[in-house]
Amino acid sequence: MKYYLQFKTKMKRRHLWEVFIYLFFGGLATVVNFVIYFFARDAFNLNLFNSNSISWLAAVLFAFVTNKLWVFKSESENFFELIIEFGKFIFYRIVSYGLDMGMMFLFVDSLEITDFWAKLITQVVVVIANYLFSKLFIFKSKDKVV
Secondary structure: OHHHHHHHHHHHHOOOHHHHHHHHHHHHHHHHHHHHHHHHHHHOOOOHHHHHHHHHHHHHHHHHHHHHHHHOOOOOOOHHHHHHHHHHHHHHHHHHHHHHHHHHHHHHHHOOOOHHHHHHHHHHHHHHHHHHHHHHHHOOOOOOOO
16 A cells, blocks of 8 residues: 555656546456457357447446546536536547547458457547546536636
């Protein structure tokens, strides 16, 4: 625990803690995405579109909870505020889903890259886009909102 606290203090001093914790949970969301994608594909013999859609939905739900509670520490004062925040989260995740799906089809169908490598490359781009969406448009702290 001592090393964790030292590491966290150093990261916070450099203003990198939020990025680090986002990447940590983003990495876990990517694992959720990968595991469910390949499980749906292999266990249920689903096509790329259906496997990718199911894995995307699971990763989005996981990411909302982790981003809200631990990354951006966003507090909703009431249920309406929570719904608005969740709606924005879903909207921007649909944007990144389009990016994800477009890149998957481009890499797999046009460039003939295996779906494993296509999924890996796509997830790096999606994690970066999602961080920017979350930081700039979704989980804005109340003192920064004009």
